[in-house]
Amino acid sequence: MRIKEGFMGLCLLMFIGCFLTGCQLAKEEGSAGGYEDRLVGVFVTTEYLDLFDFAGYVEDNVRSLPGGPGGEIVPDGAGEKYQGRLYAELTKQILTDGVSGHQVEREEYDFPGVEGIAYYSLRVPDSEEGEGYLTTGSDEGISDGHTSLHSSDGGNSVELEGTIYVPVGSGRTYYFNSMYQSADGRVYVTSGSGMSSGGEQSEGGAFTQTMKADYTMTENGTTVKDSISIQLSIRMMYPPEEIVILQMGADSTVVSRGEYHPEEVPDRIITEEETAYWIVETKKRDNSGKVLRTRAIYDREAEYLEAFFCREDGVCIKKQVTVERALPSSAAL
Template sequence: MKNRRYEKIKSGLPREEKSKSGLEKSGKAKCPFAKYLTAAFAILIAGAMGGCTLAVPDAGEEGSGDRMIGVFITTEYLDLYDMESYLNDHASSLVNDGSITLGNDSKYEGKLFADVEKGEADSPSEWKISFGNMDGQYMLMPVSTDENGEQYMGNLCSDAINEPYLHSNVSDDSEEQELSGTIYESADGKEKVWYVNPVYQTENSEIYAITGNSYSNGGRDTEGSTMAVTLSGESTVTENGKSQKESSKVTVQFAIMYKPVKTVIYQMSDSNQVLKRDEYEPTEVPDTLKVESETAYIMEETQKESPSGKTVTSRSIVDLNSEEEETCLEAWYSLDNGFISKKDVEILH
């Protein structure tokens, strides 16, 4: 069995993994036509693939050697199936009996390969990755092999992925990995559709995405509404004549949050007196916070704005006498793409 090392991920698993407040899977998730297509439908489908998902044969299936390592989340459908070539190659079937069958021919399977910049990085978590010109958010657990043949696994996430959690369970004949994270979207009452596209890594370390299903937030505008999507995959790796099953599970949680508009940080004494008050725009919160010598705890206020314009305030407290090795605040801020993210603010005391 391969010797593989795993990087420590600090954040914990999101607690909620069930749909709340009516968030739903979009009707676009499944292909609206059957396995057999008449000639008339075939012509229409060639120009209207954007509303359907076609299964890509063999990608990540047992025995293929490709391991599912995460998801690539987009607002656009990944139209990767080469329907034009398929129709051209099966034109005789249309002429003879007026129907064709969407077969499991890898010649037409669609894969969107990623561009990976490893540079001088020792860890997969430090790679820079993109999927061509397609915009989206990714949550991955790629594997890297060093010059000594030792493998390293780490989590690689884009800016909108919060609370990443990577867990592994290894035995003599199997290996299981689980990756999860949360995407917070700004509550605006508008329906949004997300395409959750599986991502795989080949035996020679190439990374690619395939077409996934779509999911809708139902136009919800209530903070706290959540929906979780889980994908799983399994592959078999043979080494020195011994087969080992590798299974992966990836869970992405979508959560709705009001837009942060102001962050206020209070340094408090043992007697609950305010020693210092700092107010910031959410994007201007510093990476470190120097506290006063008499500060016993810190109270952070995050002021958020609901779609109706109402101000909603949430508060959190950090006890500086905590026995935790690291003490930090979580500062929320909006991204340009309608997502909300957070950063850790290190407390210096």
């Protein structure tokens, strides 16, 4: 999706201005209990979301342009009402455990026709099925996720932190689009600014975007203050080419060895009786083509191992491999 440089600059200024003012939106007419639309998360895309009603902005402001029609458009901070919204659809998925066959229903928000990575914490309104609650969700592309929720009589605070791993030199631009929730529970996203992962890079390089918002409400003479902070990093890594999982004995001999293509690493692996610790070795190549091998060590009691694989869209996923305990030989008989 290509956009003119001037238009991109306008949207970027508006986005930055939103951050400087706490990302708070004006209360909509008819909103319940004075509840204003609130920042609840971030939706990362590799394409710019062209949601700004540029034609409407020009039509409404053409006579006030310097020099009249045909003059230069200068953002005056009043362009927020022209910022379009892309509403999410709440979908339900049935997840089935490949081993036990146990099924779990999961709800998630999907933006029709747009590919992206969502990370959010929002409220699910009351329904006939039960009371409302606060829920946190993320795409598998969010790694190293950390969620902190604090609730008290004085208000609630939410902190979301996470990382998206991408291949070194991918040259893509990642747009951080703010997610909001309105008083009626609907979730939508607005256009954000982008950061590029191009240029000379090496593994470990990263850039971080932080979004913050504070909200104050007074009900029955009581003031409640809520806040949210979202910190998301894009971190570079050399794509893995091979994953080797070693089970090691107490004398450092190899008990078991498994070699896998990154996308074929199993979901579960059984611990051998003789295993004292694990080694997960990842084969990569740097910018010059030199083979690199990184290793992570886990003790026998580890509940899971970690290994990366990269999706077709270039996002590298940190997969957790569940470690299962083998029955002692005497118990198996």
